[in-house]
Amino acid sequence: MPKTTASAPQPGRGLKLQALFPLAVGQVQLQPDPLDLALQLQAIRELQAGADSNPDPGCAWTGDLNGVWQLDRDPRFSALIAGLLGHAWSYLEQLGFDRDRIALHLQRCWPVVSELGQVVGRHHHPNAHLSGVYYLNGDGSGRSGCLRLFTPSALNELVPGLAVGHGGPILNEGPAAAQWNAPWFDLAPRAGLLVLFPAGLEHMVLENRDANDSRFSISFDLVLTSPPCPTPGQQVGEYLAPHPSAWTAVPADRIREKG
Numbered sequence: 001m002p003k004t005t006a007s008a009p010q011p012g013r014g015l016k017l018q019a020l021f022p023l024a025v026g027q028v029q030l031q032p033d034p035l036d037l038a039l040q041l042q043a044i045r046e047l048q049a050g051a052d053s054n055p056d057p058g059c060a061w062t063g064d065l066n067g068v069w070q071l072d073r074d075p076r077f078s079a080l081i082a083g084l085l086g087h088a089w090s091y092l093e094q095l096g097f098d099r100d101r102i103a104l105h106l107q108r109c110w111p112v113v114s115e116l117g118q119v120v121g122r123h124h125h126p127n128a129h130l131s132g133v134y135y136l137n138g139d140g141s142g143r144s145g146c147l148r149l150f151t152p153s154a155l156n157e158l159v160p161g162l163a164v165g166h167g168g169p170i171l172n173e174g175p176a177a178a179q180w181n182a183p184w185f186d187l188a189p190r191a192g193l194l195v196l197f198p199a200g201l202e203h204m205v206l207e208n209r210d211a212n213d214s215r216f217s218i219s220f221d222l223v224l225t226s227p228p229c230p231t232p233g234q235q236v237g238e239y240l241a242p243h244p245s246a247w248t249a250v251p252a253d254r255i256r257e258k259g
């Protein structure tokens with residue numbers, strides 16, 4: 001009878017990493033009419049009224065800080081924005097939301113223009129739930145300034161700070177680091193591209209390095225609430241805010257009188 005020997009365990013064989021908890025970034029490439037696009041670019045220049053920064057010369061001009069925050073109510077943009085909001089509903093449905101159990105509100109919508117050398121610093125939109133950006137120009141190269149989305153958590157880094165480089169120990173040039181410890185994702189603007197992402201996600205716009213073109217985009221913020229309540233006793237979700245039509249404004253002067 002042949003002598004058998006138990007096979008020794010082979011260290012590390014068979015281990016696989018499972019990716020969990022994905023971040024939902026929605027993208028759709030639209031095909032804007034060139035004439036509409038030209039008119040919208042011209043309209044944004046008019047809305048800028050000669051201003052070209054925020055006001056720090058290194059910071060892009062953003063309409064929300066310059067009184068231009070309801071672009072959806074401008075007839076030159078209203079059809080475009082309505083189309084973008086249809087994709088926002090699609091984003092929510094793909095995320096699992098029941099369209100009949102929420103109301104979606106456009107809170108504000110503003111143009112952003114970044115000139116050569118300008119950026120939009122790292123920030124998020126804590127006032128909203130879902131944010132979007134639509135690019136009016138860009139060729140996909142990223143030279144006019146990528147949208148940089150920062151990782152909301154870096155649990156795979158194991159020891160915070162290890163993935164920043166400076167000689168390791170994580171091999172930042174390797175594919176594993178890109179897959180499991182990327183500190184950010186850079187998304188290049190392209191004319192007609194719509195991007196949707198959770199409003200709490202930290203992001204920035206990198207420097208426009210295109211000496212021949214300004215970078216034009218439209219940003220917007222959306223808020224989810226309960227649907228309108230037809231009867232006072234109807235239930236609303238605990239964590240979902242009631243519909244704004246059910247809110248009661250509290251005048252500041254009344255507070256002062258009672259205080």
Ligand SMILES: [Fe+2]
Binds near residue numbers: 123125203219
């Ligand atoms: Fe933003």
